[in-house]
Amino acid sequence: MMSIKLPLWLRLISLVGIAVLAIGAGLLGYRYYTRPVTLTVAAGSVDGEAVKAMSTIASRLVSTNAAVRLKVIDTGTTLDAAKAFSEGSVDLAVVRGDVGDLSQAQAVVVVSHMVLLIIAPPGSTIDSMDKLKGRRIGVVAGAANARIVDVLSKEYGLDRAKTFKDIDLPDARRAIQSKEVAALLVVIPLAEKYLSLVRSFFQQGPKALPVLIAIESAGAIAQADRAYESFDVPKGTLRGAPPVPDDDLTTLRTSLYLVARKKLGSDLIATLTQTIMSVRRDLLTEQPIFAQIAAPSTDPDAYLAVHPGAAAFYNGTQQSFMDEYGNWIYLTPMILGGMASVLAAAWKFLGIGQPETVQGPLDSLYALARRIRKVDTEAELSDIEDEIDGILREQRSRAARGDETAVDEATLNVAAHRLENLIHDRRTLLATRPAIHTAA
Incomplete structure (x- = not known):
């Protein structure tokens, strides 16, 4: 099955879309893990001072941008605050x-x-x-x-x-x-x-x-x-x-x-x-x-x-700095290595900087063999013979100039001989087919 190579612009758009999704997910994750945690706290007293005290602390936590925030719930009395806590309806x-x-x-x-x-x-x-x-x-x-x-x-x-x-x-x-x-x-x-x-x-x-x-x-x-x-x-x-x-x-x-x-x-x-x-x-x-x-x-x-x-x-x-962040220090090189692999795969996916695959003379000759088996007319066979002659001439010319990339003559002769046999067999097959007359 032939692989389909997407156009560069489509590959680029796909890569940008994936990158945007990854960055968005990262930002959402960062906001989730760094957002302040709000705890509910029950407080109550006959004079209302317990609620005022906790409200003061809650306001101070907000003004200092603390990682923990308090939501104060006025229960009216100390007894009711204890009851709310024992029932599990508050955190503090x-x-x-x-x-x-x-x-x-x-x-x-x-x-x-x-x-x-x-x-x-x-x-x-x-x-x-x-x-x-x-x-x-x-x-x-x-x-x-x-x-x-x-x-x-x-x-x-x-x-x-x-x-x-x-x-x-x-x-x-x-x-x-x-x-x-x-x-x-x-x-x-x-x-x-x-x-x-x-x-x-x-x-x-x-x-x-x-x-x-x-x-x-x-x-x-x-x-x-x-x-x-x-x-x-x-x-x-x-x-x-x-x-x-x-x-x-x-x-x-x-x-x-x-x-x-x-x-x-x-x-x-x-x-x-x-x-x-x-x-x-x-x-x-x-x-x-x-x-x-x-x-x-x-x-x-x-x-x-x-x-x-x-x-x-x-x-x-x-926890000390190493206790708290030691795992990150250990995992960061692994994460960066994984990211490098992803970027390399993306670079390869885009095909940036990769030389186009050049089809060699032998590849061209082998491709002609597939075409020979499918032709239906003498004219197509003649065209293929011309292409074979052109490939052979070019390679002999390179060899005469001392080009090291030229295919050696023996290899070319073997490939050309095989193609000649295929052409002969195809001509014989075409000659034995009944002629097809088209209505005037």
Whole structure:
């Protein structure tokens, strides 16, 4: 079967089309692999500050052109944020260590530390947990603080139903002033914004000193429930002069984490962690609470395990240049070699720079043999004999001039003799065919 050679212009257009498709596919692949990855994060708090904080971080990630972006989902409360995370509807969440199901959670950063404060109004005789028996304690954000209430009830023998009453944040001041409750239980970061809010619940004045109640069994509670740790509230935290408390006061503390699902890639979370920690100082101007952003415990037996990607950042074990790009360095020569082969094939396909195949005298003679077998007239045979004579004359002339490319005479004679026999046989065959008369 004869091969069909496409015209040069058609081969060129085909090659350009293939190149355009390859470049387009490469660009699409590059955009796919370099596009920012957006993670959903659930956040919620009774004062809305958790959502504002995460929105600030999300905006900072956009302004720094980070490889990771955040889509903040306002769940209303910390409990609902933990629920959304446990249900798998979000990638990240801002949750307290003592709220919700965290079995699929791994820590990225500690957003803040949440400190338990039990506060009685100025002039109250309640100065210890034992004196709270038979009294009513208002619990701000009761759903989120259900676990800590259970812990205190068990440790101090308090009747949970009779001692603790859930109070909405807007009703806290009214409840304490109307003596509906004898004390308030709040769990807050020790940041000025939240301390000012707590002060506003109570009577103000030079001698109006709220009473902070110590959790003397904080150490034992922390050993029994690792979501908590014993913590000393510094002297003068709630009020400076005169100081409230008047000395360091023992209580409980839990942490507010940004957590990630275990299935998220290490490189992705390492990038997120690095970006958050690097912009932490800038965030302070917008949200002072970010002063408390810190690395979670990387100990293997930590209460909430740190995500491997975050751990790699904190421990300085992120992949080095060779670790990350070693495969590319190894594969690049192979890829370039493959591209060179493709280009060579394309060059050959176009036929650029390739000399046209020149048909030699023997090729011409062999081609005549095929023609002889197909001729139908004496005239065609005569024409072929003339072509044979022309080829023979040209080759003898080259040989006489000393042209090294000339075919030797013996080879030419053999080929010519074979053709003469074919011509003779064809003439004999044509002579035996009956004549064909055409109608006038």
